[in-house]
Amino acid sequence: MYKFIILLSITILSNPLQAQSNTKLLSDALALSIPMLSYGATLYNEDKQGQEEFYYAYGTTVLLTSTLKYSIDKKRPDNNGNDSFPSGHTSSAFTGATFIHKKYGFKYAVLPYVGAIYTAYSRVHLKRHDNLDVLTGALIGIGSAWYFTSPYKKVQVQPVIQSNYTGLKVAYQW
Numbered sequence: 001m002y003k004f005i006i007l008l009s010i011t012i013l014s015n016p017l018q019a020q021s022n023t024k025l026l027s028d029a030l031a032l033s034i035p036m037l038s039y040g041a042t043l044y045n046e047d048k049q050g051q052e053e054f055y056y057a058y059g060t061t062v063l064l065t066s067t068l069k070y071s072i073d074k075k076r077p078d079n080n081g082n083d084s085f086p087s088g089h090t091s092s093a094f095t096g097a098t099f100i101h102k103k104y105g106f107k108y109a110v111l112p113y114v115g116a117i118y119t120a121y122s123r124v125h126l127k128r129h130d131n132l133d134v135l136t137g138a139l140i141g142i143g144s145a146w147y148f149t150s151p152y153k154k155v156q157v158q159p160v161i162q163s164n165y166t167g168l169k170v171a172y173q174w
Contacts, residue, residue: 027122030115031089034096037112041104047152050103057148061095064140078127087129087137093119094141102149116141 035058042050065088074085093116101109120134129137160167 023122024126027089027119027126030119031092034093034112034115034119035099036096038096038099038103041100041108045104045152047103049150050152053103053149054099057099057145058092058095060144060148061091061141064144065091065137068136068140074133076128077130080128084129085133085136086140087120087123087134089123090116090120090129090134090137091141091144094138095145096141098142098145099149102146103152 035054039051039054039058041047042054065086068086069083069088072085073082075082076084093112097109097112097116100112116138120138123129123134124131
């Protein structure tokens with residue numbers, strides 16, 4: 001997935017005549033692909049708990065962002081709409097990056113964080129948001145993911161109680 005993000009970035013940014021539309025396209029792609037990458041990691045690791053945590057984290061992000069966006073009537077810097085606060089692209093990207101960070105470790109989240117930061121930068125650069133919009137979006141994404149996500153455990157121990165036996169189930173993933 002990292003190779004896909006890098007290839008997409010290079011392809012989109014390679015034409016300087018379309019820099020602004022390329023920047024918009026890349027920020028749109030990152031706002032979707034970073035959370036998809038984090039959910040994909042839960043599928044790859046067969047991490048059912050992580051899938052549930054992702055639902056809560058991302059759902060909370062969408063709910064908070066949408067509620068604020070449509071209850072606070074803030075005009076966009078480009079005067080194209082009154083739903084500027086907070087940045088949904090930024091909250092989405094930071095939810096995905098922070099989920100990966102807390103669930104699987106910082107080393108796996110470096111590129112997603114770079115993508116999330118670029119998404120925030122691009123939203124200001126494109127005059128779709130101001131700094132407060134993207135900062136608030138980032139805080140919503142980080143807070144939601146951090147609150148609902150627990151670190152991934154390679155070793156899991158569960159009690160097993162049946163009518164004819166009692167024991168422990170120990171699972172190790174490598």
